[in-house]
Amino acid sequence: MAYSIEVDGQLVTELSVNTFSYFDVSPGTHVLSTTPRSFESPHAIRLKVEPGRIYFVKLESRLDLSSSRVYLMKTDDDVGKRELQECKMATLINQPFEE
Numbered sequence: 001m002a003y004s005i006e007v008d009g010q011l012v013t014e015l016s017v018n019t020f021s022y023f024d025v026s027p028g029t030h031v032l033s034t035t036p037r038s039f040e041s042p043h044a045i046r047l048k049v050e051p052g053r054i055y056f057v058k059l060e061s062r063l064d065l066s067s068s069r070v071y072l073m074k075t076d077d078d079v080g081k082r083e084l085q086e087c088k089m090a091t092l093i094n095q096p097f098e099e
Contacts (some may be wrong), residue, residue, distance in 0.1 A: 003059060003070055004035035011035075011093055015059050019090040027051045034059065034070050045072045056080025 002014040005021070008030055013021035026049070033044035047055060056075045063069075075083070 003061075005059070005072075006033045006035060007031070009033075013090050013093050015090050018087045020084055020087040021090045021092055023092060025049055032057055032072055034072060043069070043071055045074065047074060056084070058083070 002016040004011055005013050005015055007023070007025060012023055015021060029046055029048050031044050031046055033042060035042070045057070047057065049055065054077070056077065056079070058073050058075050058080070060071045060073065061069070062071065
């Protein structure tokens with residue numbers, strides 16, 4: 001099952017279990033979001049991006065008896081680097097706009 005990832009409303013990649021993607025964006029505040037399926041609620045986070053920095057954002061799916069929910073969350077660098085070692089790269093669909 002793959003989840004679409006958008007940056008500022010533009011489709012960037014699709015992620016499934018144990019995959020990752022990377023892309024460049026211009027400095028400033030950006031909205032990262034998932035495209036919901038019919039049974040899921042949308043989720044988005046705002047991320048303030050500084051020049052020259054690398055950010056790790058994790059996609060996590062949580063299931064319970066009554067619903068499925070997908071979350072995007074920023075993780076610290078150490079966690080992001082460690083978890084990245086266990087993943088394979090997903091295909092980049094679009095490069096977000098760089099201003």
